[in-house]
Amino acid sequence: xxxxxxxxxxxxxxxxxxxxxxxxxxxxxxxxxxxxxxxxxxxxxxxxxxxxxxxxxxxxxxxxxxxxxxxxxxxxxxxxxxxxxxxxxxxxxxxxxxxxxxxxxxxxxxxxxxxxxxxxxxxxxxxxxxxxxxxxxxxxxxxxxxxxxxxxxxxxxxxxxxxxxxxxxxxxxxxxxxxxxxxxxxxxxxxxxxxxxxxxxxxxx
Amino acid sequence: xxxxxxxxxxxxxxxxxxxxxxxxxxxxxxxxxxxxxxxxxxxxxxxxxxxxxxxxxxxxxxxxxxxxxxxxxxxxxxxxxxxxxxxxxxxxxxxxxxxxxxxxxxxxxxxxxxxxxxxxxxxxxxxxxxxxxxxxxxxxxxxxxxxxxxxxxxxxxxxxxxxxxxxxxxxxxxxxxxxxxxxxxxxxxxxxxxxxxxxxxxxxx
Numbered sequence: 001x002x003x004x005x006x007x008x009x010x011x012x013x014x015x016x017x018x019x020x021x022x023x024x025x026x027x028x029x030x031x032x033x034x035x036x037x038x039x040x041x042x043x044x045x046x047x048x049x050x051x052x053x054x055x056x057x058x059x060x061x062x063x064x065x066x067x068x069x070x071x072x073x074x075x076x077x078x079x080x081x082x083x084x085x086x087x088x089x090x091x092x093x094x095x096x097x098x099x100x101x102x103x104x105x106x107x108x109x110x111x112x113x114x115x116x117x118x119x120x121x122x123x124x125x126x127x128x129x130x131x132x133x134x135x136x137x138x139x140x141x142x143x144x145x146x147x148x149x150x151x152x153x154x155x156x157x158x159x160x161x162x163x164x165x166x167x168x169x170x171x172x173x174x175x176x177x178x179x180x181x182x183x184x185x186x187x188x189x190x191x192x193x194x195x196x197x198x199x200x201x202x203x204x205x
Numbered sequence: 206x207x208x209x210x211x212x213x214x215x216x217x218x219x220x221x222x223x224x225x226x227x228x229x230x231x232x233x234x235x236x237x238x239x240x241x242x243x244x245x246x247x248x249x250x251x252x253x254x255x256x257x258x259x260x261x262x263x264x265x266x267x268x269x270x271x272x273x274x275x276x277x278x279x280x281x282x283x284x285x286x287x288x289x290x291x292x293x294x295x296x297x298x299x300x301x302x303x304x305x306x307x308x309x310x311x312x313x314x315x316x317x318x319x320x321x322x323x324x325x326x327x328x329x330x331x332x333x334x335x336x337x338x339x340x341x342x343x344x345x346x347x348x349x350x351x352x353x354x355x356x357x358x359x360x361x362x363x364x365x366x367x368x369x370x371x372x373x374x375x376x377x378x379x380x381x382x383x384x385x386x387x388x389x390x391x392x393x394x395x396x397x398x399x400x401x402x403x404x405x406x407x408x409x410x
Contacts, residue, residue, distance in 0.1 A: 121326065121330050122327065124379050125323050125327040130380045134381055134382055137382065138382055153384070155383070155384050156384050156385065156388060160396060160400070162372070162376065162382075163369060163372030163373040163375070163385065164365075164369045164372055164400065166372035166375055166376065167367070167368030167369055167370065167372030168368040170329065170371055170372070170375070171364055171367065171371065175342075176335060177364055177367075178360075180364040180368065191404075192365065195365070195369065195403050196400075199396075199400055
Protein backbone atom coordinates (compact mmCIF):
# COMPACT_ATOMS: atom_id res chain seq x y z
CA UNK A 1 0.00 0.00 0.00
CA UNK A 2 1.63 3.24 -1.14
CA UNK A 3 4.87 1.32 -1.04
CA UNK A 4 6.50 1.93 -4.36
CA UNK A 5 10.13 2.63 -3.54
CA UNK A 6 12.81 -0.07 -3.64
CA UNK A 7 15.18 -1.13 -6.41
CA UNK A 8 15.25 -4.29 -8.46
CA UNK A 9 18.13 -6.31 -7.12
CA UNK A 10 17.63 -4.66 -3.75
CA UNK A 11 20.40 -2.04 -4.22
CA UNK A 12 18.55 0.49 -2.06
CA UNK A 13 16.39 -1.04 0.63
CA UNK A 14 14.56 0.23 3.64
CA UNK A 15 14.73 -1.89 6.75
CA UNK A 16 11.10 -3.05 6.82
CA UNK A 17 11.13 -4.23 3.23
CA UNK A 18 12.22 -7.82 2.65
CA UNK A 19 15.58 -8.18 0.95
CA UNK A 20 17.03 -10.65 -1.56
CA UNK A 21 15.65 -14.17 -1.17
CA UNK A 22 13.31 -12.86 1.52
CA UNK A 23 11.76 -10.51 -1.01
CA UNK A 24 11.48 -13.35 -3.49
CA UNK A 25 9.78 -15.49 -0.88
CA UNK A 26 7.45 -12.65 0.09
CA UNK A 27 6.49 -12.18 -3.57
CA UNK A 28 5.67 -15.88 -3.92
CA UNK A 29 3.69 -15.86 -0.69
CA UNK A 30 1.76 -12.80 -1.85
CA UNK A 31 1.21 -14.41 -5.26
CA UNK A 32 -0.28 -17.52 -3.66
CA UNK A 33 -2.65 -15.38 -1.60
CA UNK A 34 -3.64 -13.16 -4.52
CA UNK A 35 -4.08 -16.05 -6.93
CA UNK A 36 -6.20 -17.96 -4.44
CA UNK A 37 -8.36 -14.91 -3.68
CA UNK A 38 -8.78 -13.51 -7.19
CA UNK A 39 -8.00 -16.27 -9.65
CA UNK A 40 -5.40 -16.03 -12.36
CA UNK A 41 -7.05 -13.56 -14.71
CA UNK A 42 -7.76 -10.90 -12.10
CA UNK A 43 -4.36 -11.13 -10.43
CA UNK A 44 -1.84 -8.49 -11.50
CA UNK A 45 1.89 -8.21 -10.92
CA UNK A 46 1.23 -4.79 -9.41
CA UNK A 47 -1.26 -6.31 -6.97
CA UNK A 48 1.23 -9.02 -6.02
CA UNK A 49 3.94 -6.40 -5.48
CA UNK A 50 1.60 -4.34 -3.31
CA UNK A 51 0.61 -7.35 -1.21
CA UNK A 52 4.26 -8.29 -0.80
CA UNK A 53 5.26 -4.73 0.10
CA UNK A 54 7.83 -4.48 -2.69
CA UNK A 55 8.33 -2.40 -5.81
CA UNK A 56 6.74 -3.94 -8.93
CA UNK A 57 10.15 -3.72 -10.61
CA UNK A 58 11.46 -6.14 -8.03
CA UNK A 59 8.83 -8.67 -9.12
CA UNK A 60 10.01 -8.26 -12.71
CA UNK A 61 13.57 -8.65 -11.56
CA UNK A 62 12.95 -11.98 -9.89
CA UNK A 63 10.38 -13.22 -12.40
CA UNK A 64 11.25 -11.86 -15.84
CA UNK A 65 8.57 -14.16 -17.31
CA UNK A 66 5.90 -12.08 -15.56
CA UNK A 67 2.67 -13.29 -14.01
CA UNK A 68 2.90 -16.67 -15.68
CA UNK A 69 6.30 -17.35 -14.17
CA UNK A 70 5.28 -16.15 -10.70
CA UNK A 71 2.17 -18.34 -10.84
CA UNK A 72 4.12 -21.40 -12.01
CA UNK A 73 6.49 -21.08 -9.09
CA UNK A 74 3.75 -20.18 -6.60
CA UNK A 75 1.96 -23.37 -7.68
CA UNK A 76 5.26 -25.26 -7.23
CA UNK A 77 5.35 -26.27 -10.88
CA UNK A 78 8.77 -27.65 -11.71
CA UNK A 79 8.96 -26.26 -15.26
CA UNK A 80 8.82 -22.67 -16.44
CA UNK A 81 5.91 -22.53 -18.90
CA UNK A 82 8.05 -20.53 -21.32
CA UNK A 83 10.46 -23.48 -21.52
CA UNK A 84 7.67 -25.88 -22.35
CA UNK A 85 7.14 -24.62 -25.89
CA UNK A 86 10.83 -24.82 -26.73
CA UNK A 87 11.01 -28.38 -25.47
CA UNK A 88 7.90 -29.50 -27.34
CA UNK A 89 8.83 -27.76 -30.57
CA UNK A 90 12.27 -29.37 -30.70
CA UNK A 91 11.74 -32.34 -33.04
CA UNK A 92 9.60 -33.68 -35.88
CA UNK A 93 5.86 -32.82 -35.73
CA UNK A 94 4.87 -36.48 -36.03
CA UNK A 95 6.61 -37.14 -32.70
CA UNK A 96 4.97 -34.25 -30.84
CA UNK A 97 2.72 -36.70 -28.98
CA UNK A 98 5.72 -38.67 -27.77
CA UNK A 99 7.62 -35.53 -26.68
CA UNK A 100 4.54 -34.29 -24.87
CA UNK A 101 4.11 -37.58 -23.01
CA UNK A 102 7.81 -37.76 -22.11
CA UNK A 103 7.93 -34.16 -20.95
CA UNK A 104 4.82 -34.59 -18.83
CA UNK A 105 6.00 -37.81 -17.19
CA UNK A 106 9.49 -36.38 -16.74
CA UNK A 107 8.02 -33.46 -14.80
CA UNK A 108 5.56 -35.35 -12.62
CA UNK A 109 7.02 -38.81 -12.12
CA UNK A 110 9.49 -37.86 -9.34
CA UNK A 111 7.79 -39.11 -6.15
CA UNK A 112 8.36 -35.84 -4.30
CA UNK A 113 6.06 -34.08 -6.75
CA UNK A 114 3.00 -36.17 -5.92
CA UNK A 115 1.97 -33.75 -3.20
CA UNK A 116 1.91 -31.00 -5.81
CA UNK A 117 -0.38 -33.07 -8.02
CA UNK A 118 -2.63 -33.84 -5.07
CA UNK A 119 -2.68 -30.16 -4.08
CA UNK A 120 -3.59 -29.04 -7.59
CA UNK A 121 -6.32 -31.65 -7.70
CA UNK A 122 -7.75 -30.49 -4.38
CA UNK A 123 -7.64 -26.88 -5.50
CA UNK A 124 -9.60 -27.77 -8.65
CA UNK A 125 -12.52 -28.84 -6.50
CA UNK A 126 -13.10 -25.28 -5.21
CA UNK A 127 -14.47 -22.58 -7.55
CA UNK A 128 -11.49 -20.28 -6.87
CA UNK A 129 -9.00 -23.04 -7.46
CA UNK A 130 -10.78 -24.07 -10.64
CA UNK A 131 -10.67 -20.47 -11.84
CA UNK A 132 -6.96 -20.28 -11.10
CA UNK A 133 -6.21 -23.49 -12.96
CA UNK A 134 -8.46 -22.52 -15.85
CA UNK A 135 -6.75 -19.17 -16.32
CA UNK A 136 -3.24 -20.37 -15.73
CA UNK A 137 -3.26 -23.62 -17.65
CA UNK A 138 -5.29 -22.13 -20.45
CA UNK A 139 -2.70 -19.46 -21.00
CA UNK A 140 0.54 -21.09 -19.92
CA UNK A 141 0.09 -24.63 -21.17
CA UNK A 142 -2.87 -25.22 -23.49
CA UNK A 143 -2.21 -22.21 -25.71
CA UNK A 144 1.37 -23.38 -26.24
CA UNK A 145 0.43 -26.96 -27.03
CA UNK A 146 -2.32 -25.67 -29.35
CA UNK A 147 0.23 -23.54 -31.22
CA UNK A 148 2.00 -26.77 -32.20
CA UNK A 149 -1.09 -28.84 -33.08
CA UNK A 150 -1.90 -29.45 -36.74
CA UNK A 151 -5.55 -30.32 -36.04
CA UNK A 152 -8.21 -28.09 -37.59
CA UNK A 153 -9.40 -27.12 -34.10
CA UNK A 154 -6.08 -26.78 -32.28
CA UNK A 155 -7.51 -25.46 -29.00
CA UNK A 156 -9.87 -28.42 -28.69
CA UNK A 157 -7.10 -30.79 -29.76
CA UNK A 158 -4.75 -29.41 -27.12
CA UNK A 159 -7.37 -29.71 -24.40
CA UNK A 160 -8.10 -33.33 -25.35
CA UNK A 161 -4.40 -34.15 -25.17
CA UNK A 162 -4.16 -32.32 -21.85
CA UNK A 163 -7.17 -34.27 -20.60
CA UNK A 164 -5.39 -37.53 -21.45
CA UNK A 165 -2.33 -36.52 -19.46
CA UNK A 166 -4.27 -35.05 -16.57
CA UNK A 167 -6.25 -38.27 -16.27
CA UNK A 168 -3.03 -40.29 -16.28
CA UNK A 169 -1.72 -38.07 -13.47
CA UNK A 170 -4.85 -38.70 -11.45
CA UNK A 171 -4.86 -42.45 -11.92
CA UNK A 172 -1.08 -42.91 -11.68
CA UNK A 173 -0.07 -40.46 -8.96
CA UNK A 174 -3.17 -39.79 -6.89
CA UNK A 175 -5.55 -42.75 -7.08
CA UNK A 176 -2.85 -45.29 -7.84
CA UNK A 177 -4.67 -47.56 -10.28
CA UNK A 178 -2.70 -50.57 -11.52
CA UNK A 179 -1.11 -51.30 -13.91
CA UNK A 180 -0.95 -47.59 -14.73
CA UNK A 181 0.70 -46.67 -11.44
CA UNK A 182 3.68 -48.98 -11.84
CA UNK A 183 4.26 -49.02 -15.61
CA UNK A 184 7.68 -47.51 -16.25
CA UNK A 185 7.64 -44.00 -17.68
CA UNK A 186 9.34 -44.88 -20.97
CA UNK A 187 6.79 -47.58 -21.79
CA UNK A 188 3.92 -45.40 -20.68
CA UNK A 189 5.08 -42.52 -22.89
CA UNK A 190 5.08 -44.88 -25.87
CA UNK A 191 1.58 -46.13 -25.05
CA UNK A 192 0.31 -42.57 -24.70
CA UNK A 193 1.99 -41.13 -27.77
CA UNK A 194 -0.37 -42.48 -30.50
CA UNK A 195 -3.50 -41.18 -28.78
CA UNK A 196 -1.91 -37.78 -28.11
CA UNK A 197 -0.64 -37.60 -31.68
CA UNK A 198 -4.08 -38.44 -32.96
CA UNK A 199 -5.58 -35.55 -31.03
CA UNK A 200 -2.88 -33.11 -32.11
CA UNK A 201 -3.03 -34.15 -35.76
CA UNK A 202 -6.84 -34.16 -35.77
CA UNK A 203 -7.04 -37.36 -37.80
CA UNK A 204 -10.62 -38.54 -38.03
CA UNK A 205 -11.61 -42.07 -37.23
CA UNK B 206 -23.96 -56.18 16.32
CA UNK B 207 -25.69 -59.44 17.10
CA UNK B 208 -28.53 -58.18 14.95
CA UNK B 209 -29.20 -60.90 12.47
CA UNK B 210 -32.95 -61.21 12.45
CA UNK B 211 -35.15 -59.47 9.88
CA UNK B 212 -36.46 -60.62 6.55
CA UNK B 213 -35.61 -59.52 3.03
CA UNK B 214 -38.50 -57.41 1.86
CA UNK B 215 -39.20 -56.48 5.44
CA UNK B 216 -41.94 -59.06 5.94
CA UNK B 217 -41.12 -59.43 9.64
CA UNK B 218 -39.72 -56.30 11.23
CA UNK B 219 -39.03 -55.24 14.74
CA UNK B 220 -39.91 -51.68 15.64
CA UNK B 221 -36.37 -50.36 16.03
CA UNK B 222 -35.19 -51.66 12.70
CA UNK B 223 -35.65 -49.32 9.71
CA UNK B 224 -38.32 -50.47 7.27
CA UNK B 225 -38.69 -50.33 3.48
CA UNK B 226 -37.12 -47.26 1.95
CA UNK B 227 -35.83 -46.31 5.41
CA UNK B 228 -33.87 -49.54 5.53
CA UNK B 229 -32.55 -48.90 2.05
CA UNK B 230 -31.45 -45.42 3.08
CA UNK B 231 -29.86 -46.74 6.26
CA UNK B 232 -27.94 -49.29 4.22
CA UNK B 233 -26.65 -46.59 1.87
CA UNK B 234 -25.72 -44.35 4.78
CA UNK B 235 -23.86 -47.20 6.45
CA UNK B 236 -22.18 -48.06 3.15
CA UNK B 237 -20.88 -44.50 2.78
CA UNK B 238 -19.48 -44.59 6.29
CA UNK B 239 -17.92 -48.03 5.90
CA UNK B 240 -16.47 -47.28 2.47
CA UNK B 241 -14.98 -44.00 3.66
CA UNK B 242 -13.51 -45.61 6.76
CA UNK B 243 -12.22 -48.87 5.25
CA UNK B 244 -11.95 -48.38 1.52
CA UNK B 245 -13.63 -50.61 -1.02
CA UNK B 246 -11.62 -53.79 -0.66
CA UNK B 247 -12.00 -54.08 3.10
CA UNK B 248 -15.70 -53.24 3.15
CA UNK B 249 -18.06 -56.21 3.30
CA UNK B 250 -21.79 -56.47 2.80
CA UNK B 251 -21.97 -58.09 6.22
CA UNK B 252 -20.19 -55.08 7.76
CA UNK B 253 -22.54 -52.69 6.01
CA UNK B 254 -25.54 -54.64 7.24
CA UNK B 255 -24.18 -54.63 10.77
CA UNK B 256 -23.55 -50.87 10.68
CA UNK B 257 -27.05 -50.29 9.31
CA UNK B 258 -28.63 -52.56 11.90
CA UNK B 259 -30.26 -54.79 9.30
CA UNK B 260 -30.03 -58.39 8.23
CA UNK B 261 -27.44 -59.02 5.51
CA UNK B 262 -30.20 -60.61 3.42
CA UNK B 263 -31.96 -57.27 3.36
CA UNK B 264 -28.86 -55.74 1.77
CA UNK B 265 -28.98 -58.46 -0.88
CA UNK B 266 -32.65 -57.82 -1.36
CA UNK B 267 -32.21 -54.13 -2.08
CA UNK B 268 -28.91 -54.49 -3.91
CA UNK B 269 -28.84 -57.81 -5.77
CA UNK B 270 -25.62 -56.66 -7.49
CA UNK B 271 -23.85 -56.86 -4.14
CA UNK B 272 -21.08 -54.62 -2.84
CA UNK B 273 -20.45 -53.09 -6.23
CA UNK B 274 -24.06 -51.99 -6.58
CA UNK B 275 -24.24 -50.61 -3.05
CA UNK B 276 -21.02 -48.66 -3.62
CA UNK B 277 -22.20 -47.29 -6.96
CA UNK B 278 -25.33 -45.97 -5.36
CA UNK B 279 -23.58 -44.77 -2.22
CA UNK B 280 -21.23 -42.81 -4.48
CA UNK B 281 -24.28 -41.44 -6.32
CA UNK B 282 -23.18 -42.99 -9.59
CA UNK B 283 -26.03 -42.84 -12.06
CA UNK B 284 -25.34 -46.17 -13.79
CA UNK B 285 -25.24 -49.64 -12.31
CA UNK B 286 -21.77 -50.96 -13.12
CA UNK B 287 -23.28 -54.26 -14.20
CA UNK B 288 -25.20 -52.41 -16.94
CA UNK B 289 -22.04 -50.80 -18.23
CA UNK B 290 -20.65 -53.94 -19.81
CA UNK B 291 -23.89 -54.73 -21.63
CA UNK B 292 -24.05 -51.23 -23.04
CA UNK B 293 -20.41 -51.22 -24.16
CA UNK B 294 -20.51 -54.70 -25.63
CA UNK B 295 -23.58 -53.95 -27.76
CA UNK B 296 -22.04 -53.07 -31.15
CA UNK B 297 -19.05 -53.63 -33.42
CA UNK B 298 -15.63 -53.80 -31.67
CA UNK B 299 -14.22 -51.06 -33.91
CA UNK B 300 -16.76 -48.63 -32.45
CA UNK B 301 -16.08 -49.49 -28.82
CA UNK B 302 -14.23 -46.19 -28.37
CA UNK B 303 -17.22 -44.24 -29.63
CA UNK B 304 -19.66 -46.16 -27.44
CA UNK B 305 -17.41 -45.63 -24.45
CA UNK B 306 -17.20 -41.87 -25.09
CA UNK B 307 -20.97 -41.57 -25.64
CA UNK B 308 -21.80 -43.62 -22.56
CA UNK B 309 -19.42 -41.60 -20.40
CA UNK B 310 -20.68 -38.22 -21.61
CA UNK B 311 -24.28 -39.41 -21.42
CA UNK B 312 -23.78 -40.25 -17.76
CA UNK B 313 -21.88 -37.16 -16.68
CA UNK B 314 -23.04 -34.33 -18.93
CA UNK B 315 -26.31 -33.58 -17.08
CA UNK B 316 -25.52 -30.41 -15.07
CA UNK B 317 -26.94 -31.82 -11.84
CA UNK B 318 -24.21 -34.47 -11.82
CA UNK B 319 -21.33 -32.00 -11.63
CA UNK B 320 -21.41 -32.02 -7.84
CA UNK B 321 -20.90 -35.76 -7.95
CA UNK B 322 -17.85 -35.34 -10.18
CA UNK B 323 -16.50 -32.64 -7.89
CA UNK B 324 -17.13 -34.82 -4.86
CA UNK B 325 -15.36 -37.81 -6.38
CA UNK B 326 -12.45 -35.57 -7.30
CA UNK B 327 -12.20 -34.21 -3.78
CA UNK B 328 -12.37 -37.69 -2.32
CA UNK B 329 -9.49 -38.80 -4.56
CA UNK B 330 -7.24 -36.29 -2.83
CA UNK B 331 -7.44 -38.14 0.51
CA UNK B 332 -5.75 -41.52 0.94
CA UNK B 333 -9.02 -43.19 2.01
CA UNK B 334 -10.90 -41.71 -0.90
CA UNK B 335 -8.18 -42.74 -3.30
CA UNK B 336 -8.31 -46.28 -1.90
CA UNK B 337 -12.08 -46.36 -2.36
CA UNK B 338 -11.89 -45.15 -5.95
CA UNK B 339 -9.01 -47.49 -6.73
CA UNK B 340 -10.87 -50.53 -5.44
CA UNK B 341 -14.25 -49.63 -6.81
CA UNK B 342 -13.30 -48.34 -10.24
CA UNK B 343 -10.71 -51.02 -10.70
CA UNK B 344 -13.31 -53.71 -10.15
CA UNK B 345 -16.52 -52.12 -11.38
CA UNK B 346 -15.33 -50.17 -14.40
CA UNK B 347 -11.79 -50.88 -15.52
CA UNK B 348 -12.08 -54.66 -15.41
CA UNK B 349 -15.20 -54.49 -17.60
CA UNK B 350 -13.67 -52.16 -20.15
CA UNK B 351 -10.54 -54.32 -20.17
CA UNK B 352 -12.63 -57.41 -20.90
CA UNK B 353 -13.66 -55.77 -24.19
CA UNK B 354 -10.26 -54.40 -25.21
CA UNK B 355 -8.33 -56.16 -27.98
CA UNK B 356 -4.99 -54.65 -26.95
CA UNK B 357 -2.24 -57.08 -25.85
CA UNK B 358 -2.25 -55.47 -22.38
CA UNK B 359 -5.98 -54.94 -21.86
CA UNK B 360 -5.73 -53.71 -18.26
CA UNK B 361 -3.25 -50.99 -19.21
CA UNK B 362 -5.30 -50.14 -22.30
CA UNK B 363 -8.47 -49.78 -20.24
CA UNK B 364 -6.74 -47.55 -17.70
CA UNK B 365 -5.38 -45.28 -20.45
CA UNK B 366 -8.86 -44.96 -21.95
CA UNK B 367 -10.26 -44.28 -18.48
CA UNK B 368 -7.57 -41.64 -17.93
CA UNK B 369 -8.64 -39.90 -21.13
CA UNK B 370 -12.25 -39.75 -19.98
CA UNK B 371 -11.41 -38.82 -16.40
CA UNK B 372 -9.28 -35.94 -17.65
CA UNK B 373 -12.10 -34.77 -19.88
CA UNK B 374 -14.42 -34.82 -16.86
CA UNK B 375 -11.97 -32.72 -14.88
CA UNK B 376 -11.43 -30.14 -17.60
CA UNK B 377 -15.02 -30.05 -18.83
CA UNK B 378 -17.05 -30.33 -15.64
CA UNK B 379 -14.81 -29.18 -12.82
CA UNK B 380 -12.15 -26.78 -14.13
CA UNK B 381 -14.23 -25.60 -17.08
CA UNK B 382 -11.53 -25.21 -19.72
CA UNK B 383 -12.69 -23.93 -23.09
CA UNK B 384 -13.43 -25.04 -25.74
CA UNK B 385 -13.74 -28.42 -24.02
CA UNK B 386 -16.38 -27.22 -21.57
CA UNK B 387 -18.86 -26.00 -24.19
CA UNK B 388 -18.27 -28.45 -27.07
CA UNK B 389 -21.51 -30.39 -27.58
CA UNK B 390 -21.44 -33.98 -26.37
CA UNK B 391 -21.98 -35.58 -29.79
CA UNK B 392 -19.01 -33.74 -31.33
CA UNK B 393 -16.87 -34.40 -28.32
CA UNK B 394 -17.64 -38.12 -28.41
CA UNK B 395 -16.49 -38.23 -32.03
CA UNK B 396 -13.27 -36.38 -31.21
CA UNK B 397 -12.56 -38.74 -28.32
CA UNK B 398 -13.41 -41.96 -30.11
CA UNK B 399 -10.22 -42.40 -32.22
CA UNK B 400 -7.90 -41.95 -29.23
CA UNK B 401 -9.97 -44.31 -27.08
CA UNK B 402 -10.15 -46.84 -29.88
CA UNK B 403 -6.41 -46.65 -30.33
CA UNK B 404 -5.86 -47.48 -26.67
CA UNK B 405 -8.38 -50.32 -26.70
CA UNK B 406 -7.03 -51.82 -29.92
CA UNK B 407 -3.43 -51.38 -28.79
CA UNK B 408 -2.28 -50.25 -32.23
CA UNK B 409 1.32 -49.12 -32.10
CA UNK B 410 2.45 -45.75 -33.39
